[in-house]
Amino acid sequence: MIRKYTFGKPFPTGAVVRELKAETGPVPYFRVSREEGRVILRLDLSPEEIIFGLGESVRGINKRGHTYRSWNMDITNHTEDKASLYGSHNFLLFYRPDRMIGLYVDDPGLVSFDLGETRLSEAVITSENGDLDLYVIENGSLKETVREFRELIGRSYLPPRWAFGYIQSRWGYTGEENVRAVVKSHREKHIPLDGVCLDIDYMVDFKNFTWKPSAFPDWKRFNEEMKREHIRLIPIIDAGIKQEKGYEPYDTGLARDAFCRKEDGTPFTAAVWPGLCCFPDFLNADARKWFGDLYRPLLEEGVEGFWNDMNEPSLFYSPEALRDCYRQALEQCERVNDYQGMWSLKSSLDGLANSGKDFRSFYHRTEQGRIRHDRVHNLYGAKMVQASAEGIRRCLPGRRYLLFSRSSFTGSHRDGGIWQGDNYSWWEHIRLAMQMMPGLNMCGYLFSGCDLGGFALNTTEDLLARFLQLGVFLPLMRNHSALYTREQEIYRFDSWEKMRDTITVRYALLPFLYSEFMKAALRNEMYFRPLAFDYPEDSRALRVEDQLMLGEDCMIAPIYEQNAGGRYVYLPEDMLMIRFRAAGDYDLIPLEKGDHYLEFGLHEFPLFVRKNRPALLCAGGESTDELDDTSLTALGWMEGAAEYDLYRDDGLQAEPKLEEHLNRIRVEGKPGVFRYTLS
């Protein structure tokens, strides 16, 4: 059951696709107050209460004990104290044995969630706008509550099947020679690969929709060459449009009045990679149309996938703020030995980027009239994704496309995936990446992943190996790293063959993982779930923070600690452990319900499968194009026969019907642990 409550005049965010009538009575469970325009909800928390949700955010699967702020931010340093990351996903589940509440706060401005930080026994949710729709969802189980929420917000984005292949990326692939060498190394060493991402290096002066003619002399031909190698190029597109006369997107954007404006009517500008930029008014339908059409030339040259970046939006500084800062610097220069003044200058410089003042200084022209940016801030990236998706769909009607974005707000899950932004080459970030997945899935972001190996800082061989092992199960399996960091294509490391073996597991599992993904997406279910969702009566399962259910019947438990020789795993029921070393090299170990310490060498990692359910492996291949899913090996711990519905399609059709693509497979053999070949 969903109940909707409306406060003030909410801005229509597009998060929700079902029109509900607002209730007139009081909001159940919560104490609601209005203070200085804000709406504040309070809920007493019992000691055993667990809080799931909030999508992309730091800390654990259980969000209790910290204050989160929905305020999309370009922020690389994802430590446990951070309140905001790149996306806002205002969905929460309050769970305790006698009470389960789903809550969605449909508000595109700043919403803070003090989930027991100030007082362990109280959650305090504050909408700064005070204009919002609140949805309270109660539906028997955690799974069903999420499913009902997902029906409310509409079906998740479906990527093409090739997007489940391994993707190599790096900020620093400057031209086709560079890309060709990377692809050649993968192919020569038989490292499976399906795509290469191009970061901002490919553009002319970081200008969207351009490519360096010297570095990419024939873009179309190069795309074709890559496709012969079964490689898709995936260029980046940023939010800002360089302010430069003669640069077509700038000229046409101005002419179409497609940019956000300041109070005085002039376009708002701020520096990002290209220098001073204007910012498309993605909240305006005309501007979205204009921007979406800018993708056409790239699509016509053969591109089938993009990633959208810097769309929180990220602002390095506005000229106004920088001038203030330099004024301060000039004054400070005369007070040389005043360290407080020096710190204050430092703090002004640090505060230049993404400043609240700048976000309050420009406006959107929407169907609801002119609205100041900060009131709808969290929508910006989502609406960019919508613009891109609509533009791509106009070019490739009926076909799926790859699109993933850094910034997001509920609603954009229908148009694209997201990656988890600029993580670090930290062991801590393997765990964090895993912990974010179920929250993202709750809000419909099924196609997601983290930068494997870590984006910022230097990776190490063992860290990359463990990141890749998590990556085997992430829908988006991308190795990505920042300029000036250690190169992290796997073939640069002593044990690259072992890492290649890890990637072969992904390709062997790909038809099965794709099937699990598509079934979850088409049924409004989660691909990754906290164990609590499947075992709500099991008090131990409720609090497991480092294992996830995957698809219908599997569980993952990544190894995320350096120098670990193994790890603890809690099995909420009997399961088969497949301890992988390579697609064709694994142990099958039946394990009973309960606690286990399991040993894993550096290049070993597990997948767990419920008793009497199969996991399926295909023969693998070096690209998704070459996968043969007509002959499969079923692995299971069986007492009798089992049936599995394998989802298969062409990997490209935009609107597949689930029932038309399910292939019932019957797995039978002698009871016990077995491998069984199907065809």
Next chain:
Amino acid sequence: MIRKYTFGKPFPTGAVVRELKAETGPVPYFRVSREEGRVILRLDLSPEEIIFGLGESVRGINKRGHTYRSWNMDITNHTEDKASLYGSHNFLLFYRPDRMIGLYVDDPGLVSFDLGETRLSEAVITSENGDLDLYVIENGSLKETVREFRELIGRSYLPPRWAFGYIQSRWGYTGEENVRAVVKSHREKHIPLDGVCLDIDYMVDFKNFTWKPSAFPDWKRFNEEMKREHIRLIPIIDAGIKQEKGYEPYDTGLARDAFCRKEDGTPFTAAVWPGLCCFPDFLNADARKWFGDLYRPLLEEGVEGFWNDMNEPSLFYSPEALRDCYRQALEQCERVNDYQGMWSLKSSLDGLANSGKDFRSFYHRTEQGRIRHDRVHNLYGAKMVQASAEGIRRCLPGRRYLLFSRSSFTGSHRDGGIWQGDNYSWWEHIRLAMQMMPGLNMCGYLFSGCDLGGFALNTTEDLLARFLQLGVFLPLMRNHSALYTREQEIYRFDSWEKMRDTITVRYALLPFLYSEFMKAALRNEMYFRPLAFDYPEDSRALRVEDQLMLGEDCMIAPIYEQNAGGRYVYLPEDMLMIRFRAAGDYDLIPLEKGDHYLEFGLHEFPLFVRKNRPALLCAGGESTDELDDTSLTALGWMEGAAEYDLYRDDGLQAEPKLEEHLNRIRVEGKPGVFRYTLS
């Protein structure tokens, strides 16, 4: 067996107290090369090789897989990528079943330890100075190798017994009214307390050895008042001396030529808290004498303990570097829309503090002649500790004093303890604090602890509770926090009574923990050890990263994850778990060797004791003065009788003889788990 190898002309650091003759043959195990003045040692690492040591540093107990740099730094953000913290402890143990090597690098300059970061299979140790003594120690077992190293470097500092009491601290206790209120709240609420630290707020303009007359109108009387409450005041002393004519330490320091000088012979100055300061030349014996005597007035007014801070040394900036920076700012102001320039300015400002250039710009006058600071950088804090300790000992001959420092270098473990510096209110930092302890113990830093609750950022109730539980077992049990963060005296939280109960456990265990500490210190043993030291044949124990052996027969396993309902514990043998809630409220649970998932409420935490060995509790008290250790309760899981040697002394004598203070206690009763009252 210890072998010494000398390269070049090492500076005598004072780390080692035994004079050994240098070997003439090649260094065993290591490939040694000289490259551009550096000395480089290389060692191949087998896959199973574990590396212990390096004292105060980030990451796990097993240091493999990262590059560490011994270069003392004022650095608050202890994330896993950091290479340096406040102290340098160049002792390592390379352990694998067929080989164990202890290595000590006696070099006060920059030494880097690439322990398998660049290549997992190789350790590369680089001395930038190229002048160093190398000690290779091989002695049968990990424990014996450490003991032999500890004999080489001399006996650990012994704090007075009262220093094992609970200490409340905060940057922000501005005057006696403030301190009095904190003490009153503890006493009224029966929260045990033995000391209050005064941070820089107590001084006049942050000038060492001054106190604000308005805030502390009668320092001596206030000390007496506090002592009647069984509270010791523990003021901070920083390294820098404010450059201000008329300020006595500055005037006398100048007159005595006690400050570090630049190339041109003028005193080196840099800004720290008081503004521009001169820096005592602690490497000069005269300057140490002068500085040590500055403690006398405070001691005469009743102070018995100090903490030494900012002694890496921390430099906010030198006037020269700041001028360069402002010059850059002025130039940049004319290129307003050049974000690279803006970033470069930001990076210059960020680089002002603790810059290598500044550390290369001043000199020490030593018995070995004038030496540039960077060549001996890591000695600075240790020599400040030596100066303080010598000064205090001159005033309080034959008596123990409390002294703990932020910066350290092997050798200073004989003169004082250390705290782990400015941590954060992060869950991650509970674990890190624990993981640093055994490495510190290896180098003789037995009296140590972290800022409980976290120094920077806001703590939360549950975080503080879990920090305190670790603190129960840390020799230095101090709650400390930074200005502008949430106040974190325990009585400010809803569940303060439960936290008080946690502190009562410390006081009940205090005679036992003190006994274990003193025995370890007087025997050159470790108070905290990795499990590997006690169970080197147990491949599981070798890799345990979140449990520590404590004293002769105990083990701790702190809970360091938010919202955890328990944790996994590996028992390398049968042990009794004492699950504490309060001094008089605990469960006794015998557990068999192996893996266990153990449940702990937020205010529950365990101590494990080997079978047939007792842990002892006294009746507790609200200060160490009031503890009654004449009647003790023994807790154990016994098969028969057991004997325990309880160390007891007056808690103050400077040179206790171990044998004179051991009291043999015989514990007997019916086999099984029991409580047994002794008197």
